[in-house]
Amino acid sequence: MKITKDEIIHVATLARLNLADTDVALYEKQLGDILDYIGTLNRLDTSQVAPTSHAIFINNAFRDDRVKPSIPADRALANAPEPEDGTFIVPRVIR
Amino acid sequence: MLDETMDIYQLTLHEAHELLESRQIRAEELTRQVFARIAAVDPDVCAYLTLAQDLAMDAAREADHAIDQGKAGPLTGIPVAVKDLLCTQDLRTTCGSRILENFVPVYDSTIVERLKAGGAVIVGKTNLDEFGMGSSNEHSAFMPTRNPWDLSRVPGGSSGGSAAAVAADECIAAIGTDTGGSIRQPCSHCGVVGLKPTYGRVSRFGLVAFASSLDQIGPITKDVTDCALLMNAISGYDARDSTSVPRPVPDYTRALRPGLDGLVAGIPKEYHDVSGVDKDVAQAVRTAIEALEGLGLTCRQVSLPHTEYAVATYYIIAPAEASSNLARYDGVKYGFRDAASQDLMDMYRNTRSRGFGREVQRRIIIGTYALSAGYYDAYYGKASQVRTLIMDDFRRAFESCDVLLAPVAPTPAFKLGSKLDDPLSMYLSDIFTLPASLAGIPGMSVPCGFSRDGLPIGLQILAEHFAEEKILQVAYNLEQAQGIRQRKPTLQPGSNGGPGR
Structure with a gap:
């Protein structure tokens, strides 16, 4: 399957990445090769096969709903680039 | 008995434990010697991203105190290296990425908690391909690790730092993680023992997620006995990981017994009779299988017909899960932020583009594409179905076999730089894992x-x-048959002009 420049630019936006023009050209080639290779899966008829999302059968991993000690807010914010009064400061959202 | 001709940093875990328990050596001295070894050879090998010498010396003194009180467990006073994808409280955890270059976790991963509770001494954090994405350690944002057996070659990846550290005697044992072969392949390339346990056997709490349905933590050790001892320490249910399996943990050292009578091994033809397998690899694997047959193992050929589809399946599922897991790195809650950005969307995009390396961005793009509207069924849906077929292959094989024997990687360690420009060829080297x-x-x-x-x-x-x-039993018998003290790499401290740090 071919992936176009426009699709790469669209997917980069979805993934919140910037791509330079040279990257777009490189990815067009590399992702095209990878997707061609992935296309070999279409040789298999899987119309009657159930999908697997998890290799081990676990059902209802419940726990008791009990309050337990957790990390205090100031510790939880210790790695934030810009914390203030227990919140995360971000650049303006609405222009 | 302490062998006077040997440096104590070369000891295995079980040897060091015996000497510590009988107080022929002290944990403080062992830890000091390990750091001296690191200082001598790590400028060439580049196995470590962060060293924790002060914390380690404190832990070693505590271990000596526990030993003096007769409270030594198998891990007490043992210097252990931890892959830098596992959270360590108050010790920098970078995941090999610029985006987490200065990230200092506020809690320990369950596995590190268990190591510490067992008295282990955490030496430092080992290098890896960024977020575990790679087979060579060349995708570390900081530096490539080099193979102690030949410094011009890769150690494998992504747990290349842990495998190289064990091979170069820069720790007594190490912890790695495996998503698609990231413990097994570097251990093969570095000549050490590495086990990826069953998914769910070891808690993933505090393991920075790459592909959550595949990631698993395991031991990297100098011999099979050490592997069993570490498995005893790290296995078991953890309420903080809902995918960990509530199932009793056996004493894995009981599997270390001579003889293989009654065990049946399958030799999957798709792993042996294929092009691209190096002649020396095929020969070494064949010789090992013959040795095991001589010890009573029954071997029969089996078929895993969907093996050839594993690479394509994996390179949809793993990037898809990664693209979702790595969405959390947005410059808001922790990690790097591009501070110059004027609005939120720019901040997200600039942060992620500057913070993630090329391979990580490539996989995020593949994964986002595979999950995007109109393509989900064709890619992720299809791969999830083929995953079922691959699992069915194994289920059928294990109806008549106890274990399967195969190469780990098609070739020995390759040269640094030789596959960097061709991601697909790098991916194909993971076919057997x-x-x-x-x-x-x-x-x-x-x-x-x-x-x-x-x-x-x-x-x-x-x-x-x-x-x-069963794996441990077969591996133990092979190791005994080959002689425990294998060849060691001959590293000349400081002679190879490594890049240093």
């Missing part, structure tokens, strides 16, 4: 020989879910 990851079954790499160039080669041993004991 990916199927077990997709099926969630346990798999080990145990040293089984050397190439003509003197590079180590591993034998891969696979078993069904939660049958790690």
